[in-house]
Amino acid sequence: MEKDKEIFQRKNDHIKISINENINSISSTWLECVRFVHNALPEINLKDIDISMEFLGKHIKAPIIIGALTTGTKLGLEINKKLAEAAEKFQIPLMVGSQRIQLEYPDTSKYFTSIRKNAPSIPIIANLGISQIIQMENFNSIENIIQSIEADAIAIHLNPLQETIQPEGETNFSNAMEKISQLNDYLKIPLIIKETGAGLSRNVSYNLINMGVKYLDISGLGGTSFAAVEYSRAKKQNNNLKSIIGNTFLDWGIPTAASIIETKSVAKNTTVIIGSGGIRSGLEIAKSIAIGADISAIAQPFLKEAFKNSKELESFIEKLISELKSSMFLTGCKKIKDLKKAEYVILPPLSTWLEKRLQK
Numbered sequence: 001m002e003k004d005k006e007i008f009q010r011k012n013d014h015i016k017i018s019i020n021e022n023i024n025s026i027s028s029t030w031l032e033c034v035r036f037v038h039n040a041l042p043e044i045n046l047k048d049i050d051i052s053m054e055f056l057g058k059h060i061k062a063p064i065i066i067g068a069l070t071t072g073t074k075l076g077l078e079i080n081k082k083l084a085e086a087a088e089k090f091q092i093p094l095m096v097g098s099q100r101i102q103l104e105y106p107d108t109s110k111y112f113t114s115i116r117k118n119a120p121s122i123p124i125i126a127n128l129g130i131s132q133i134i135q136m137e138n139f140n141s142i143e144n145i146i147q148s149i150e151a152d153a154i155a156i157h158l159n160p161l162q163e164t165i166q167p168e169g170e171t172n173f174s175n176a177m178e179k180i181s182q183l184n185d186y187l188k189i190p191l192i193i194k195e196t197g198a199g200l201s202r203n204v205s206y207n208l209i210n211m212g213v214k215y216l217d218i219s220g221l222g223g224t225s226f227a228a229v230e231y232s233r234a235k236k237q238n239n240n241l242k243s244i245i246g247n248t249f250l251d252w253g254i255p256t257a258a259s260i261i262e263t264k265s266v267a268k269n270t271t272v273i274i275g276s277g278g279i280r281s282g283l284e285i286a287k288s289i290a291i292g293a294d295i296s297a298i299a300q301p302f303l304k305e306a307f308k309n310s311k312e313l314e315s316f317i318e319k320l321i322s323e324l325k326s327s328m329f330l331t332g333c334k335k336i337k338d339l340k341k342a343e344y345v346i347l348p349p350l351s352t353w354l355e356k357r358l359q360k
């Protein structure tokens with residue numbers, strides 16, 4: 001295949017594999033190890049529960065980000081239209097998928113500008129991979145990435161697991177920290193550093209926070225596994241070695257619950273933690289906020305629902321909101337910040353992990 005077309009093909013492969021195949025990691029998020037203590041006398045009216053909050057300088061109606069998925073191809077355009085419309089309707093933030101394609105093919109910018117047209121008032125987050133940042137001599141090309149969607153922030157994704165398995169993966173991560181620091185100094189909008197399903201550890205979060213990064217999307221293990229996605233692609237390409245490696249690392253990473261707590265343990269007052277990776281219900285959103293996240297993000301399920309139709313997508317968001325409100329009712333929480341005081345118990349294996357990692 002011509003190199004030109006490779007990136008478009010790869011993006012469409014990711015979408016199709018994520019919709020049609022089981023790409024969930026073997027491990028769970030470990031959020032099931034977090035058990036809220038039931039409150040039989042919550043002393044609030046369910047109708048009065050308020051899940052709105054401020055995020056990136058805008059008022060949003062629920063702590064749910066539509067996570068980074070896809071952009072830059074015709075198929076991506078159709079899906080993004082539905083995602084952007086739903087985000088605008090429910091007044092929740094949207095993080096676009098990697099805009100790398102825009103660096104290489106500037107005429108694809110039209111696919112991106114339409115996203116902002118469909119979602120004029122919500123926070124929209126731009127997205128690029130760390131590999132592109134490492135290769136940049138200066139950051140001028142990022143201006144177009146940001147302006148095309150009038151982004152409120154930009155997320156840089158870390159995907160070493162994917163790059164090591166992907167047949168065409170870019171595995172030079174040398175100098176990444178220095179580049180992130182330079183980018184953080186350069187940007188006029190907030191920088192979000194995000195993982196892609198393998199989680200941020202305490203040390204990585206500590207280094208990023210101390211370098212001045214305020215927003216961390218921990219994207220932990222327990223949902224979409226890029227080892228599984230790339231395993232499937234490598235198999236279809238008859239790439240025996242890469243498919244074997246993909247299979248070996250199907251369960252690699254830090255489960256989402258552990259990653260949130262590790263990051264919270266080194267967070268400053270100003271740090272904003274996005275809890276993501278395998279979040280599938282409003283109860284899991286409530287749990288991730290109770291243990292340290294400020295807001296949550298969900299990726300693959302939104303892709304699946306959007307691929308069906310806008311109605312299914314909207315029903316899924318309504319389900320998440322109802323479950324979140326029920327979780328808050330049953331723990332006596334009227335506002336999102338009250339979840340920080342909700343009572344819960346942490347059971348093994350999460351409790352064992354935390355004993356070994358955080359009580360040294």
Ligand SMILES: Cc1cc2nc3c(=O)[nH]c(=O)nc-3n(C[C@H](O)[C@H](O)[C@H](O)COP(=O)(O)O)c2cc1C
Binds near residue numbers: 098
């Ligand atoms: C089809 C697909 C494409 C993705 N593309 C990107 C991307 O371009 N940039 C990014 O930061 N993350 C990307 N992700 C990762 C998600 O944003 C998220 O971190 C990960 O899937 C874990 O969340 P989930 O379990 O809710 O899917 C992608 C995920 C899927 C399923």
